[in-house]
Amino acid sequence: MATRAKAARDGKVERLPKKVYEGELLRLQAELVKLQEWVRVEGARVVVIFEGRDAAGKGSTIKRVAEYLNPRVARIAALPAPTERQRTQWYFQRYIEHLPAAGEIVLFDRSWYNRAGVERVMGFCTNQEYTRYLHQCPIFERLLVEDGVLLRKYWFSVSDSEQENRFRSRLEDPMRRWKLSPMDLESISRWEDYSRAKDEMFVHTDIPEAPWYVVESEDKRSARINMIAHLLSTIPYHEVQRPPLALPPRPPSKGYQRTPREMQTQVPNHAAQIHQ
Template identity: 90%
Template sequence: MSRDKEKSPQKVKRVPKKLYERELIRLQAELVKLQEWVRVEGARVVVVFEGRDAAGKGSTIKRVTEFLNPRVARIVALPAPTERQRTQWYFQRYIEHLPAAGEIVLFDRSWYNRAGVERVMNFCTNQEYSRFLHQSPIFERLLVEDGVLLRKYWFSVSDNEQENRFRKRLEDPMRRWKLSPMDLESIARWEDYSRAKDEMFVHTDIPEAPWYVVESEDKRAARINMIAHLLATVPYFEVQRPPLALPPRPPSKGYERTPRDMQTQVPDHAAQLSG
């Protein structure tokens, strides 16, 4: 995709906050139902999040998992491979993080690192890159044939919006950790990343595991669009749970709590606050 085509032609109208929050909580309630279906049915779900730096992948993952059980839904965000891992089959270190029955795994970046940053930054050889493009569809077909529900999302953002988000992170001490020299390098290599993404799609956008593009100029819209799509593509249903009721508290048998002054208490910082 050319630089001009991926630029935002005009300021994008954002989803109103109240409307966004109302729809988000509705979708998150459905995600809880999906989670219970996955657990009871023994399904295996893999969701791949890829895209431009600052395109909104992390914040979307946060909204997806906000009300989910971390024992069922877990996030995988792998660091750079170790020296030993570099000698393994490329997909090997990702395989060990795939879900067992009743689990959802969300990859915050995935094996597609090889088709993106490794390709653009020359962290892999041409032979390794070509082998990846050949093997990735095979690998994903094997997952799907084995019953894994695989969803791949590409978060797309314009160069102008990406730069604006980088600048906000740079100026915000609470979010500065999100910026790395590699992120800033992506500004200078915008077209290189665009070409790499286009070539990746040509080879890996397969019927068994297609790429779904999430337009993320408006992060609110991107989050609810992605979640709504995921829910629409998984054949889940609401699992009827047995009714629960709090049991009556039994009468005391004479237990007395240990005096507080015999234990080390956390200082009452809240009491020092003033309105």
């Protein structure tokens, strides 16, 4: 603990020890399962927005949040670029389609805040569209909260040097190279533009009804733990008692015989070949 405190004073970020991280993550994931059951039984509607810099750790955190949850209750919304038809709609319209019904949780991997970030910086929207968005977004979110939606917004913050390190790591890893796009790399040269856009976005959308919560994510392990623990602390869930289950006795055979394997197309036993 003293070592971590000294590292923080020196401006260095020490990674949360793996054993400590894994133990606490599993405990928090068990609580997320309890939260999920409470949401289902109570008919609650939960929306969690994940925003932040490219490579700030949003995706990996979402993966840990959803790892043990029922995809019929908790789903991830990661929308692609809008179609030509969607570009003619009211801006928030295509996001509304993904909002939860009773008993559902939706995790937005980026959200309607695209307009305040990448669209603003890259010039994908007009000044008029951007100004209208800043006016309408707080109204839209107040309507959601007023209707009973539990809305939580998280901004993952990472330094320019750490972002560049993560980009470089992805470039060198063929298993993760797909995470990089030319637009991601351009964010390096537009760092200050994105910073100004984020600051202006906070001025207009950090509202009492739906505040922004900043997650420091220089250390991804700590960021995941901190975000999940905070989310759980903001929702008044409780453990729901489920009816006890027991396996029924297997009934006696009625003479069924399985179709011979030779009559079916089997998947080759690749596992046996590599185990020789």
